[in-house]
Amino acid sequence: MRNLILPLACLLAAVAAFFVFPYDLAFLTRIVIMIVFVLSIDLVLGYAGIPTLGQAAMYGSGAYAAGLFSIHVWGDPLAGLAVGALAGAAIAALSGLVVMRARGLTLIMLTIAVAAILHELANRARGLTGGADGLRGIRVDPVLGLFEFDFIGRTGYWYALAVAVAVFVLLAVIVRSPFGLSLRGIHESPARMTAIGASVYWRQITAYVIGGAVAGIAGALAAQITQLVSLEVFAFALSAEAVIMLILGGTGRLTGAVIGTTLFMTVEHIAAANDPFNWLFVIGALVLAVVFFLPAGLIALPRALTGLIVDKGGRDADRT
Amino acid sequence: MDLFLNIAVDGVAYGMILFMIAVGLSVTMGLMRVINLAHGGFALIGGALAHWLGREVGLPFWIAATLAIAGTVAIALPLERVLYRRIYGFGELQQVLATIGLTFLMIASVNLWQGSTLLAIDLPPALRAPVDLGFRTLPAHRLAVIALGLAVIAGLWLLLERTRFGIRLRAAVDNRATASAHGIDTGLIYMVTFALGAALAALGGIFGAELLPIDAYYPLRYMVLFLIVVAVGGMGSIAGSFAAALGLGVIETAARYLVPDLATLAFYGIVIALLAARPQGLMGRV
Numbered sequence: 001m002r003n004l005i006l007p008l009a010c011l012l013a014a015v016a017a018f019f020v021f022p023y024d025l026a027f028l029t030r031i032v033i034m035i036v037f038v039l040s041i042d043l044v045l046g047y048a049g050i051p052t053l054g055q056a057a058m059y060g061s062g063a064y065a066a067g068l069f070s071i072h073v074w075g076d077p078l079a080g081l082a083v084g085a086l087a088g089a090a091i092a093a094l095s096g097l098v099v100m101r102a103r104g105l106t107l108i109m110l111t112i113a114v115a116a117i118l119h120e121l122a123n124r125a126r127g128l129t130g131g132a133d134g135l136r137g138i139r140v141d142p143v144l145g146l147f148e149f150d151f152i153g154r155t156g157y158w159y160a161l162a163v164a165v166a167v168f169v170l171l172a173v174i175v176r177s178p179f180g181l182s183l184r185g186i187h188e189s190p191a192r193m194t195a196i197g198a199s200v201y202w203r204q205i206t207a208y209v210i211g212g213a214v215a216g217i218a219g220a221l222a223a224q225i226t227q228l229v230s231l232e233v234f235a236f237a238l239s240a241e242a243v244i245m246l247i248l249g250g251t252g253r254l255t256g257a258v259i260g261t262t263l264f265m266t267v268e269h270i271a272a273a274n275d276p277f278n279w280l281f282v283i284g285a286l287v288l289a290v291v292f293f294l295p296a297g298l299i300a301l302p303r304a305l306t307g308l309i310v311d312k313g314g315r316d317a318d319r320t
Numbered sequence: 321m322d323l324f325l326n327i328a329v330d331g332v333a334y335g336m337i338l339f340m341i342a343v344g345l346s347v348t349m350g351l352m353r354v355i356n357l358a359h360g361g362f363a364l365i366g367g368a369l370a371h372w373l374g375r376e377v378g379l380p381f382w383i384a385a386t387l388a389i390a391g392t393v394a395i396a397l398p399l400e401r402v403l404y405r406r407i408y409g410f411g412e413l414q415q416v417l418a419t420i421g422l423t424f425l426m427i428a429s430v431n432l433w434q435g436s437t438l439l440a441i442d443l444p445p446a447l448r449a450p451v452d453l454g455f456r457t458l459p460a461h462r463l464a465v466i467a468l469g470l471a472v473i474a475g476l477w478l479l480l481e482r483t484r485f486g487i488r489l490r491a492a493v494d495n496r497a498t499a500s501a502h503g504i505d506t507g508l509i510y511m512v513t514f515a516l517g518a519a520l521a522a523l524g525g526i527f528g529a530e531l532l533p534i535d536a537y538y539p540l541r542y543m544v545l546f547l548i549v550v551a552v553g554g555m556g557s558i559a560g561s562f563a564a565a566l567g568l569g570v571i572e573t574a575a576r577y578l579v580p581d582l583a584t585l586a587f588y589g590i591v592i593a594l595l596a597a598r599p600q601g602l603m604g605r606v
Contacts, residue, residue: 045413051412051413051416053416098592098595098596101595101596101599102551102595102599103599104355104412104555105349105355105412105547105550105551105555106551106595106599106600106601108355108412108416108547109544109547109548109550109551110551110592110595112543112544112547113544113548113588113591113592116544116584116588117584117585117588117589120584120585120588121585124581124582124585236540236543236544237540240420243417244417244420247413247417251413278428278432280424280425280427280428280431281424281425281428281429283421283424284421284422284423284424284425284428285421285425286421287417287418287420287421287424288403288418288421288422288425290417291407291410291414291417291418291421292406292418295414
């Protein structure tokens with residue numbers, strides 16, 4: 001029961017935000033989409049322990065796939081989401097076969113390289129993707145045939161929020177399933193999981209594919225709601241910032257992804273508006289501070305603080 | 321034939337630059353098991369210092385370059401003491417994040433100091449003068465870079481194979497605990513090695529500025545390139561880094577000459593095929 005309190009509080013806050021900030025719906029929607037994306041990284045990195053800096057590869061594939069689908073085939077948003085998920089899963093499966101063979105630095109480098117290759121491909125295939133000008137002319141039909149996307153972004157917000165909640169519930173089920181537990185086992189000790197007969201390679205690929213599908217959904221949402229896909233969807237900065245959001249909130253906990261993303265994007269919204277370079281000072285210092293002083297993320301802050309008071313071993317306390 | 325020679329000269333020069341910058345990364349990775357994404361930042365600091373000393377202070381190139389390398393080491397040493405020393409024991413994700421955070425700080429600092437424009441480094445006339453090789457004339461700079469790269473690998477080989485420091489370094493790479501138990505000051509070895517890696521990165525950054533132009537975003541733009549060299553070469557292997565840097569330099573240059581439109585894709589394709597076949601790199605252990 002206690003596990004439900006925090007997610008429900010987040011959901012309540014999201015609903016309240018709609019009424020409290022009616023003029024910032026575009027920004028709120030961006031946060032919700034980003035939460036979906038960061039959740040995908042939480043599964044891959046937080047649960048399966050795959051250090052990725054290239055999750056944007058799947059996000060971007062989902063965005064382009066959903067955008068192209070709505071332009072050329074069918075404008076239904078849910079079908080578009082499914083196409084985005086498939087595209088993300090397909091890219092994750094293809095690249096995962098190579099990426100998961102590597103370890104450590106090579107693995108990280110390969111995840112970055114996959115996103116860089118897709119960036120280059122999208123840039124070259126100007127006729128299909130619009131290249132550096134971006135993919136324009138995305139038209140999306142009403143959700144379920146009932147709710148038309150409006151200028152203010154009301155439908156967009158509720159739509160994104162509904163998808164985010166569905167993804168959250170799905171991931172919550174997955175990480176509690178035997179498969180999710182085996183991912184945790186692999187994270188803790190790949191050697192022991194191999195010893196008890198689990199195929200580390202294939203389970204990591206499976207997790208990577210599920211994460212890829214979720215990232216593809218996030219990309220598809222972004223494409224449908226902003227009605228534009230630019231090359232930035234494959235940017236390294238997107239992958240890196242999303243990982244930072246996750247670390248800020250706390251890895252290996254789904255609510256950590258929600259809290260970290262919300263906080264990061266709110267601070268960015270306020271601080272980065274006029275000076276992107278000084279914003280880099282803020283992120284840089286923030287990341288170092290979290291890594292050194294709060295390795296389990298903000299979500300562990302209350303426990304870390306009580307640990308400081310109860311005994312001096314605050315660092316051990318937040319690992320439980 | 322001319323095309324082939326052009327590719328060879330440009331590719332080898334490019335490879336030497338990659339080697340100088342990446343070798344420090346490879347050695348620190350092999351020795352301290354730290355994934356240092358901020359390594360390109362030392363090339364940036366070296367390049368920015370050389371730009372500032374040359375253009376604004378007005379020092380001659382050679383003095384500016386020497387001071388810039390010394391300055392980079394002066395920045396790297398306290399960083400190793402204060403920051404890196406603490407992250408050696410972290411998990412790979414924490415290392416990646418801490419060094420990305422550091423990279424962001426380096427970028428923001430250089431930008432605050434020098435702005436986000438291109439930081440040109442003026443070469444002395446001796447390096448700009450054209451040299452006739454028979455099949456083409458090229459700036460002496462390319463040849464100097466090749467010579468410098470060869471000098472660096474020769475120097476590193478002598479240092480590792482022929483000095484007491486080299487013996488200790490290799491012992492620490494093989495097994496830190498045992499080396500430490502034999503009375504080797506591994507902390508000092510780490511610090512010296514880190515400083516050496518940063519100095520080489522600065523050297524590569526300054527002399528490579530013609531090929532990899534310096535600006536504030538340098539560490540992020542070329543991060544994948546340096547990581548590729550280390551991954552393909554095999555972590556901790558100097559010979560591996562050298563072979564990988566030269567090979568990749570020639571491959572990328574060849575791709576630019578032969579299939580300019582698809583150069584990036586061809587380059588990544590070859591790298592991924594190589595790593596799919598040998599995930600531990602050309603000369604990596606394990």
